Amino acid sequence: MSEEFVFTVAAQDGAARSGEIRMPRGVIRTPAFMPVGTAATVKAMYPDQVKALGADVVLGNVYHLMLRPGAERIARLGGLHAFMNWPYPILTDSGGFQVMSLAGLRKLDEDGVTFQSHVDGSMHRLTPERAIEIQGLLGSDIQMQLDECVKLPNTDEAVEKAMRLSLRWAERCRVAFGEQPGKAMFGIVQGGAVERLRVESARALVDLDLKGYAIGGLAVGEPQDVMLAMIEAVEPHLPATKPRYLMGVGTPDDIVEAVRRGVDMFDCVMPTRAGRHGMAFTRHGRLNLKNAKHAEDTRPLDKGSKCEAANAYSRAYLHHLVRSNEILAMMLLTWNNLAYYQELMAGLRKAIREKRLEDFVAETKEGWEKGATDEGAEPVAEGGVDA
Known part of the structure; x- marks a missing residue:
């Protein structure tokens, strides 16, 4: 373990890397698959089972947890690790994808997004600052920026607009996150299936000097070759010294091919949802x-x-x-x-x-x-x- 967030690449084979992320709550061996514990549970599994299988980190979700039971309540109960009996690293997704795909009425503006809960119809507001605040209340170890994720296929204009908004939100999340020893905030590369937008997004995020970088907005219906092409376009522009996380992916074949192209971290509901x-x-x-x-x-x-x-x-x-x-x-x-x-x-x-x-x-x-x-x-x- 480490008192700081430290990523080390121990071996490489082509573009593929094997290494580890060391954090106060444990070591994440990479390439890593993170079981999805959306609502503070990996469905149908005991936490000790999940760990025994080899998982070093699980994922929780801001959207679901802010609606039920509420981030402030989880904080009063000792934080997400104690709440779900998982003392190891937790990564939280900022909820941007779920707001766009699950929420009923929603209104997006420069400051954030207002949306209607799928649970009870109540109205909520999520801004970059609030997304980071919620993740702080949860106590997650790796926190994600709030971003706008658009469905594919889409127009280049719509994709570019969302990418630039996500960059502005990344800057605000970076300020809100500040310096938190032993924890990390990751930026999310957007740009749909447009290579020049992906490259621009990656370069701008790297300028923020974040602890890690995710590739978002993929595995949303596009063919595998498009997803892999976007990884290949982005990878040369991401620092070799920082972890790379492909969000929401995927099938075993998707994971294998992404690892071959230099990706270090994955999450997906597929193994748990398929099992059910x-x-x-x-x-x-x-x-x-x-x-x-x-x-x-x-x-x-x-x-x-x-x-x-x-x-x-x-x-x-x-x-x-x-x-x-x-x-x-x-x-x-x-x-x-x-x-x-x-x-x-x-x-x-x-x-x-x-x-x-x-x-x-x-x-x-x-x-x-x-x-x-x-x-x-x-x-x-x-x-x-x-x-």
């Missing part, structure tokens, strides 16, 4: 346990996995639980999925250290292709009420 809807991620591909083909399949999800959810229960039993809408189905499949994601991250870190990343990627993708992949409904990746 009958989908399992494994070394052998994605399995839809709703499908009748599993009704008499005595094989486990993955007998080679160290996770009990993957190796100790038959696909037939999991199929029965899913079709019966049993809570245990959600618990076991979420457990399996988070275990797989953390095993994937551990494999990526090891491969980078050993300078065999390309071999690891090839082997991993071969496993997905050769396995018994079930093409079912793709779980929605966007953060939301059901995150």
